[in-house]
Amino acid sequence: MKKNEKRSVGISVAVDLLVxxxxxxRLKVLLIERAEEPFAGMLALPGVAVRSDEALDDAAAxxxxxxxxxxxxxxxxxxxxxxxxxxxxxxxxxxxxxxLVPQKDLHxxxxxxxxxxxxxxxxxxxxxxxxxxxDHKDIISLGRERLKGKVEYTTIAFHLxxxxxxxxxxxRVYEILLGKSLYKANxxxxxxxxxxxxxxxxxxxxxxxxxxxxxxEV
Amino acid sequence: MKKNEKRSVGISVAVDLLVxxxxxxRLKVLLIERAEEPFAGMLALPGVAVRSDEALDDAAAxxxxxxxxxxxxxxxxxxxxxxxxxxxxxxxxxxxxxxLVPQKDLHxxxxxxxxxxxxxxxxxxxxxxxxxxxDHKDIISLGRERLKGKVEYTTIAFHLxxxxxxxxxxxRVYEILLGKSLYKANxxxxxxxxxxxxxxxxxxxxxxxxxxxxxxEV
DNA sequence: CAAATAGTGTCTTTGAGACACTATCGT
DNA sequence: ACGATAGTGTCTCAAAGACACTATTTG
Numbered sequence: 001m002k003k004n005e006k007r008s009v010g011i012s013v014a015v016d017l018l019v020x021x022x023x024x025x026r027l028k029v030l031l032i033e034r035a036e037e038p039f040a041g042m043l044a045l046p047g048v049a050v051r052s053d054e055a056l057d058d059a060a061a062x063x064x065x066x067x068x069x070x071x072x073x074x075x076x077x078x079x080x081x082x083x084x085x086x087x088x089x090x091x092x093x094x095x096x097x098x099x100l101v102p103q104k105d106l107h108x109x110x111x112x113x114x115x116x117x118x119x120x121x122x123x124x125x126x127x128x129x130x131x132x133x134x135d136h137k138d139i140i141s142l143g144r145e146r147l148k149g150k151v152e153y154t155t156i157a158f159h160l161x162x163x164x165x166x167x168x169x170x171x172r173v174y175e176i177l178l179g180k181s182l183y184k185a186n187x188x189x190x191x192x193x194x195x196x197x198x199x200x201x202x203x204x205x206x207x208x209x210x211x212x213x214x215x216x217e218v
Numbered sequence: 219m220k221k222n223e224k225r226s227v228g229i230s231v232a233v234d235l236l237v238x239x240x241x242x243x244r245l246k247v248l249l250i251e252r253a254e255e256p257f258a259g260m261l262a263l264p265g266v267a268v269r270s271d272e273a274l275d276d277a278a279a280x281x282x283x284x285x286x287x288x289x290x291x292x293x294x295x296x297x298x299x300x301x302x303x304x305x306x307x308x309x310x311x312x313x314x315x316x317x318l319v320p321q322k323d324l325h326x327x328x329x330x331x332x333x334x335x336x337x338x339x340x341x342x343x344x345x346x347x348x349x350x351x352x353d354h355k356d357i358i359s360l361g362r363e364r365l366k367g368k369v370e371y372t373t374i375a376f377h378l379x380x381x382x383x384x385x386x387x388x389x390r391v392y393e394i395l396l397g398k399s400l401y402k403a404n405x406x407x408x409x410x411x412x413x414x415x416x417x418x419x420x421x422x423x424x425x426x427x428x429x430x431x432x433x434x435e436v
Numbered sequence: 437c438a439a440a441t442a443g444t445g446t447c448t449t450t451g452a453g454a455c456a457c458t459a460t461c462g463t
Numbered sequence: 464a465c466g467a468t469a470g471t472g473t474c475t476c477a478a479a480g481a482c483a484c485t486a487t488t489t490g
Contacts, residue, residue, distance in 0.1 A: 011270055013229045013300075013311050052229055052309045056300030080298045080313050082231075082274030091270045093231050093311070095298050168442070185444070186480060207441035208487035386469070403471070404453060425468040426460035 012092045015059045016047040016136065018078065018143040019068060021119065022160050022173050023103040027147075028119035029140055030067065030106075031132075038088050039133035043120065045140070047094065060097040067117065068106060074159040075099035078143055086135045094134075098143045100159035151177045155194055158215045164198050166210035167191070230310045233277045234265040234354065236296065236361040237286060239337065240378050240391050241321040245365075246337035247358055248285065248324075249350075256306050257351035261338065263358070265312065278315040285335065286324060292377040293317035296361055304353045312352075316361045318377035369395045373412055376433045382416050384428035385409070 019030035031043040048063040050056060056077070065071055078096040086092065106119075122144055126137070150156045151174060158165075160173050171187050200212040237248035249261040266281040268274060274295070283289055296314040304310065324337075340362055344355070368374045369392060376383075378391050389405050418430040 010228045011231045011268060013231060050229060050300070050311070053302055055302050056298060056311065059300075077298065079295065080274060082268070082277075082313070084271055084273050093268070093274065093313075095300070095311075166442085183479095183481065184442085185446095185482085188443075190479085202442095203488085205441075206439075206489040208443075210442055384469085401453065401455085402469085403455085404451095406470075408452085420469095421461085423468075424462040424466075426470075428469055 010091075012090060013050040013056075014047050014092055014094045015050060015056065015063055016045045016081075016094045016096045016139055017060065017063050017067060018045060018096060018098040018140060019064065019101060019106075020098065020122075020143070020147065020160070021101050021103045021106055022176055023119055025172065025176060027122045027144070027176055029122050029125070029143075030117055031120050032067075032117050034133055042131065042133045043136075044133035045096075045136045046117070050095075056095050060095075060099075063097075064099050068101065070101060070105060073099055073101050073105070074156075078139070078146060081135055081139060083135065094139075096139045096143070098146065100147075100156065102160060102162050104162055148177055148179075155215060164200060164212040164214050166202060166212055168210055170213075228309075230308060231268040231274075232265050232310055232312045233268060233274065233281055234263045234299075234312045234314045234357055235278065235281050235285060236263060236314060236316040236358060237282065237319060237324075238316065238340075238361070238365065238378070239319050239321045239324055240394055241337055243390065243394060245340045245362070245394055247340050247343070247361075248335055249338045250285075250335045252351055260349065260351045261354075262351035263314075263354045264335070268313075274313050278313075278317075281315075282317050286319065288319060288323060291317055291319045291323070292374075296357070296364060299353060299357065301353065312357075314357045314361070316364065318365075318374065320378055320380050322380055366395055366397075373433060382418060382430040382432050384420060384430055386428055388431075 017030075021028055021030075030046065032046050034040050034042050034044050046063060046067045048059055048066065050059040054062070060075055060077070061071070064073065064075060075097050078098045080093060080095045082093040084091065086094070122140060125132075126141055126144065131137070132140070147156065157170070157173050157177060160177075161169055167188055170191065171182060171184065174187065175181050194216055195213040196216040198212045198214055201209040202212070203209050235248075239246055239248075248264065250264050252258055252260055252262045264281060264285045266277055266284065268277040272280070278293055278295075279289070282291065282293060293315050296316045298311060298313045300311040302309065304312070340358060343350075344359055344362065349355070350358070365374065375388070375391050375395060378395075379387055385406055386402075388409065389400060389402065392405065393399050412434055413431040414434045416430045416432055419427040420430070421427050
């Protein structure tokens with residue numbers, strides 16, 4: 001237990017944050033442009049160092065708050081990344097968290113202490129050979145896969161629409177995450193048991209109004 | 219970046235190991251009896267401190283080797299645990315890994331450097347109010363859930379039987395993991411596409427011999 | 437009333453579940 | 464021949480997929 005302690009070059013622990021949203025019919029992730037070396041000028045995931053008096057989940061919540069100004073949004077731990085040289089400066093183990101936020105809630109605060117943040121199209125990013133800082137492209141790729149997988153058997157996609165939503169809106173989100181179009185009637189049958197009607201509807205469009213639903217309790 | 223550095227009380231990183239096997243018709247996990255404080259005399263998961271020149275996966279493989287003498291067995295990262303006070307001595311973030319090994323391969327080396335290791339029935343352990351060191355009971359519980367979940371849509375259960383196995387053997391493992399009995403004919407139809415026959419069969423039993431299969435490539 | 441999108445009824449297809457049967461060993 | 468376990472054929476039923484239809488708004 002004692003022979004391998006190297007306090008002077010100990011391991012740092014950080015959380016990296018995948019903040020996903022759906023905007024313009026696309027899955028997007030929040031990235032920042034790095035101001036400092038290493039990887040200065042490149043795009044990276046936002047992240048914070050975990051404080052020694054702070055739980056991992058709390059560090060993630062703090063990072064999300066600092067980056068987006070939002071509290072109480074959905075997030076879950078994704079995976080921990082711990083290759084030796086993933087940070088060229090020193091040894092960092094990063095615990096990645098994935099957060100989902102409806103585009104409407106994501107107000108950009110331009111004059112934020114953090115450098116310029118932007119929403120980047122995940123599909124384009126992963127297809128292109130755009131380089132990202134550190135191993136962040138791998139993290140995004142894994143997050144996208146997890147999200148895609150969980151859409152099928154959980155209600156995770158509901159975190160990407162407003163609290164009250166129409167079924168066509170929700171269906172678009174499903175289609176974007178799954179990367180394929182769905183049959184309207186079947187989609188509705190599938191999600192109907194999970195939701196409940198509100199008294200509201202859309203209006204003003206030149207077609208039949210759409211009822212607003214919310215996720216049912218329990 | 220500098221104001222929160224507390225090198226003297228930095229965060230330690232460890233991996234905890236869930237070594238699962240099926241023995242005596244039961245899912246079991248490898249536990250050790252702790253020799254030292256804290257929690258001296260209590261059961262705990264084996265684990266190792268992550269070295270600063272060692273990747274997380276490598277630390278897990280090393281821990282498995284040290285604890286079981288086995289290399290090249292299946293394992294995957296489970297989850298990272300990071301509550302502030304999970305270790306009363308100092309701040310430790312633990313990355314839990316789950317390993318699966320056929321009971322036959324698990325030779326106990328009594329004269330091992332590690333303290334007495336034993337296989338403990340997971341169901342009994344989680345039902346009873348037996349206390350485990352640290353938050354290890356939570357880790358086992360999560361591992362059991364993950365295993366149960368993945369059985370249904372992956373071939374993960376194959377790692378708990380020998381390379382060549384009979385379908386009745388495999389079915390027992392599925393039943394133990396899922397906690398319910400399965401219909402033979404349906405089970406066979408489900409796994410048939412995944413496996414290929416060998417030329418071997420069981421023999422010596424007072425009934426029809428059972429063909430041995432292996433997991434099909436690709 | 438035409439264009440546009442919301443929402444429904446129902447047939448088809450696929451796979452899970454249930455059950456009854458046949459097959460092959462040792463004694 | 465009998466007990467015991469391995470292995471198969473087929474019916475049933477429920478969910479997923481496909482398609483055609485009706486409904487309600489604005490201009």
